[in-house]
Amino acid sequence: MKVFVIGAHGNVGRLVVSQLKMAGHEVTAGIRNPEQKSDFEEDGIKTANVDLLGKPESLAVSLDEFDAVVFTAGSGGKTGDDMTLLIDLDGAVKSMQAAEIAGVKRYVMVSAMFAEDRNRWSETIKPYYVAKFYADEWLRYRTNLDYTILEPGALTFDEGTGKINTDGIEGGAIAREDVASAVVASLALPNTIKKTIPMVNGTTGIKDALSAF
C-alpha cells in the first residue's frame, strides 16, 4: 500500500514510518521542516513537505496517487498555544479535505482516548481535547473517507508489548510503539473502517484485538 504519513517526524510518526516500511508498504514521510529530510533519506524513505498552515489544495497535490493517509501530527498539546487550533484542529481537517481532493479514501487518525467524551477530557490539556474532538467529528460526519480513529491512552516511550486492551472503559498507558503497530495493523483490516478504537496496554495481540473490534 502507498501510505503518506503526516507528522512523520513526531514521536509516534517516526515509529509509524519505520513499521510501515518493515511491513512492506511504500511509505512517504510528510514533514514540516525540510531539515528533517535527512533523518528519513538515510533509511531510504521518501519525504514530502507538509504545510498544515497552508491550503488543502496544496497538500492534495502531495497526496495524489496514495492509497492511505495517516495523521499523527500534533502541536504538542501545550496550553496557551494557538497551534492547538491551527494544527490539531484546522490542520487535521485540511488533511482530510486534501485526502478527499486527491481521491485518497483510507485515512487513519491518531487521536486521544476519550476525545469523543467531553466529560472525560483531562483538565490539564483540555484545549487539546477540544481540538481533537472537533477534528474527529469532522472526520466522522463531514467526510466520506474510510477512516479509522485510534484513541491511545497516555503515550509512553516504553518498548512495545504487542498487546492492547480496546474495551475503552478505563484510561491507561500505552507504548508509542504499540500505537504505531496499531496504525499499521488497521490499514490491513477493513473491519476497522468507520470505527473509533480506544487502546491501552492489555493482554490481546494488536492484530487480534483490532480484527475483533
Next chain:
Amino acid sequence: MKVFVIGAHGNVGRLVVSQLKMAGHEVTAGIRNPEQKSDFEEDGIKTANVDLLGKPESLAVSLDEFDAVVFTAGSGGKTGDDMTLLIDLDGAVKSMQAAEIAGVKRYVMVSAMFAEDRNRWSETIKPYYVAKFYADEWLRYRTNLDYTILEPGALTFDEGTGKINTDGIEGGAIAREDVASAVVASLALPNTIKKTIPMVNGTTGIKDALSAF
C-alpha cells in the same frame, strides 16, 4: 418572544439586551460573572448565570421555556489564549446542545465576516476564525436548530446608522448598535432561518436588508 442572551454583558450583548427590551421582548441576560447582575437589574432585566465551561445539561436548565437563544459571547479573540477554543468554539457548541436539550428551536449566532471562508480569515486573529468556523459549521450541520448566523465586519463603537449592506463581497466596518438591531430584526423574520448573513455599513435599512436576504 422570550429570549435568552448568552454573553449579555459583552459589548454587543448589552446592546442586544436593551434593544430586545425596547422591542417588547421578554429578555434574560445570561452572564458569566454574578457581579454583572446589578448592571441589568437596575434596568429591570432578569439575569441568569451561564457557565460555558460547564456541562450543556446545566445550561439547558436555564434555557427551559425560552423561545430563542442569542449567542454573542466571545473570548475576545486574543491569540495565545485557550479561551478561544473553550468559549468561542466548545462553549458555543455547548450552548447549541443546551438549546436542543431545552427544546428551544430558534438560535441567533453572532459570528464574524468571512468566518466560513478560510481564504479570507484575518491573519492576526486566525485562531478566533478557526473557532468561529467550527462553531458555525456545527450549528449548520450538526443541529436541527432554526439558526441565523450573522456575520458582521469589523465592529465599531460608532452610533448605529440603521443601514447595512449584506452582499458579502467586501469587508468593512459596522457599528455594534447595528449588529444588535440585526439580531432583534432577525428574530422577527423567519426568512433568515438557516441563513448566514454577512453585514457591513451600507445603504439599506436593516429590516429591509434582512427581509430581502
